[in-house]
Amino acid sequence: MSVPEREPLRLMAVHAHPDDESSKGAAATARYAAEGVEVLVVTCTGGERGDILNPSFEVPEGHEFETIEGRRAVRRLEMAKAAEALGVRQQWLGFVDSGLPEGDPLPPLPEGCFALVPLEEAAEPLVRAVREFRPHVITTYDPSGGYPHPDHIKCHDVSFEAFAAAGDPDRYPGTGEPWEPLKLYYNHGFSMNRIRAVHEAVEGAGLESPFGDWVESRDAREIPERPVTTLVPVADWFPNRDAALTAHASQIDPAGFFFAVPRDLEVDVWPWDEYELAESRVPLPERAPGEYEADLFEGVRSEVPA
Template sequence: MVTPTMEPMSQHPQPPARQQQPHRPYDGLRLMHVHAHPDDESSKGAASTARYVDQGAEVHVVTCTGGERGSILNPRMDRPEILENITEVRRQEMERARDILGIRQHWLGFVDSGWPDGDPKPPLPEDCFAVAPLEESVEALVRIMREVRPHVVTTYDERGGYPHPDHVRCHEVSVAAFEAAGDPDRFPDAGEPWQPLKLYYHHSFNRPRMEALHAAMQAHGLESPWEERLKNWIPEPEWDERITTKVECGDYFGVRDQALLAHATQIDPDGHWFAIPRELQVDVWPTEDYELVVSHVARAEHEDDLFAGIDAPGGTL
């Protein structure tokens, strides 16, 4: 049985000051993001995370693996001493990102599966998250859900966002844990049952967003980082139509960028993450986008808030 752990908040510096809000409408509400690796919390939904933290919500991130088998994607960090200590380095990066975002972070306790490269693809390592017994992983996440008692949970779609084995497994584990957490007959030794009210999938990397940013870059005479990707991307309009929820968070793109840079082994400061000026992003696409998959409260056709329909201490949002 894997024992999940949570990194304490009190012994670390406070996140940098953010825009002051006139009120904190999310006091008493809890949001949980479930991610595959350290850095995923910063590349998917980080600006909306920063907004919810700043406006009073308690935000938890569950990181399923330690990212031990991830490649080093920043040339400045591709050094022997980094490779030799990659597990500890990525934990330190996660700590820095956690403090920047103001979240509470939990390690689910599994080992990175790595990216299987080749044709045919080689078998996955025997000790990795993607091949661990599903019930073991689900119980570990249910235990955290029952401890934290989130009102809202986010994770990846059935494709994993992209087909990394850990991302696909993260989806499977998250959906199963969401369903099991409130069932007293499932995992009775994992804490008192708690049913989260809403489950969302991330859809930040959607084609309409990339097309809009690409067009804006061209209109300003700038080189777009998405040109080749869009050429090779087969349109799937029905996929993009799944987006139900657009969270305004442009004021927090700066916090997102700081959190990304904390993951120095994964994020090249001269790479595509920062190729589009932040001001242009805020002007063209100031939201992060989600798909509402399960709701135990009244749902609207279109939302602008992950907590929409949930009773907050001050009234229904």
């Protein structure tokens, strides 16, 4: 008799804007996709208020970048290329970028933007997506958003709400059959442990570190460090991550910050994507301090039926 095939594992990565999926946990999503996990990136907004951050960027022929609609169209082109580089599916929730307010006092957020949408209204399409895709694991941002962008904070809020509510048949009626994800993670793009390790290695190699000022400024502001519970080995998928980053040509400078560390040095010093386990509905082994998970699906693989 043939061995029955196991139900495929499914991972949902929820992000605020197009390009976030390429700078936070990108190599891990590429790894899992390559290993046969079904991976869906959910993007809350269209990135319509993102500025041009790449001095070499040229607006694609037939497009413009001066209006909300024009920027949305360009960012969709970039997102499609990034998803292809990572080997993942991608879905838009359809909300409008809130922008990053600057000034003292801060200006009000734009009317109708994602950050101002009431929680249940903003979470409903994500609950629908969870019930349709049926992920075993969801990744998103911690309650701070990782940094104080209103869309990142709102992305956490709607992700946490969807994780809690998608399995409850009494909540969000009309959005599909209930589905209860098993684990929720917060992705950590730049923990201080990673920054210090890479910073010291770069300087030890006689090179100028891109993290020098950052180490000092983060320490000076006493930014709290959240716990890292999970280190997923992903060095073999750094090329996919880098290709996804450069696909976002309006946002990512190929000569800029994300590419300032030599890749061979990064492979030697920090070959992981970092996560914080926020909730688990499956039993997990206890770990001593300094011990980490190496797999987002730890405890899940044995729960998924054949």
